[in-house]
Amino acid sequence: MIRIPFPQAPDYPAVEPGFNGPKVAAIHGLMGHDLMRKHLLRMMKESGYHDTTMYSHMHPTKAIADDLSEAAGANRRIAIVGYSQGGFEAIKVARELARRDITVDLVVTIAAGGLGRTLPAQWGFNPRKAPANVFRCLNFFSEGDRLGSDQKPERNLMKASQSGQYVENIVFPKDEHISHIRLVICYPESRVHPTVRARLLDPLQNELASLTRQHHVSGNAERASK
Numbered sequence: 001m002i003r004i005p006f007p008q009a010p011d012y013p014a015v016e017p018g019f020n021g022p023k024v025a026a027i028h029g030l031m032g033h034d035l036m037r038k039h040l041l042r043m044m045k046e047s048g049y050h051d052t053t054m055y056s057h058m059h060p061t062k063a064i065a066d067d068l069s070e071a072a073g074a075n076r077r078i079a080i081v082g083y084s085q086g087g088f089e090a091i092k093v094a095r096e097l098a099r100r101d102i103t104v105d106l107v108v109t110i111a112a113g114g115l116g117r118t119l120p121a122q123w124g125f126n127p128r129k130a131p132a133n134v135f136r137c138l139n140f141f142s143e144g145d146r147l148g149s150d151q152k153p154e155r156n157l158m159k160a161s162q163s164g165q166y167v168e169n170i171v172f173p174k175d176e177h178i179s180h181i182r183l184v185i186c187y188p189e190s191r192v193h194p195t196v197r198a199r200l201l202d203p204l205q206n207e208l209a210s211l212t213r214q215h216h217v218s219g220n221a222e223r224a225s226k
Helices: 033-038 040-046 061-073 085-099 114-118 194-225
Strands: 023-028 052-056 078-083 104-110 134-142 166-172
Touching: 023 033, 023 040, 023 061, 023 085, 033 040, 033 052, 040 052, 040 078, 040 194, 052 085, 061 078, 061 085, 078 085, 078 194, 085 104, 085 114, 104 194, 134 194, 166 194
Parallel strands: 023 052, 023 078, 078 104, 104 134, 134 166
Antiparallel strands: none
């Protein structure tokens, strides 16, 4: 019998009052708490995205959306990064925010498919359609990862809901032997696969940096108008 662990409480960061950088929700998959904490979460915080909260994929969708809604109400940029089962949850959170008329600046899904579809929580759910309120969406998967990628190539591809959305699918071919876990290994540098660094970690950091730049530009424009 497989025991599904009780989800950990969200890893809320200590953020100084008035912090106005991007608000990031990092959502881990089944038994992936320690993996995300040691890797993707650490990378984002060390890169300056201090208001990054880590959630379990079993954390209530509406509760994650509540946290992001509060930040959006303060005119902050919103990003959701989901790994494995957390990638399914990232799309569900974005859909909940769409019902609240809240724009999501960035959604990133990593290895969200494959055998992950067999969990009852994902039956009948389509993780490959970016909700219309998502401005930019990056979808990463490895063809050599049965846990997180589908056997039929077309089932791995994220699609836009409407024109004007930016959706990019980044595939790691099977002959590169990128496993489910290797997709998110960030530390130490000697363990980072060069292809993962170039095609996943660097683009992720660039997308988050763009959110910071956009905020500064809009903030400067607002001040100039006063």
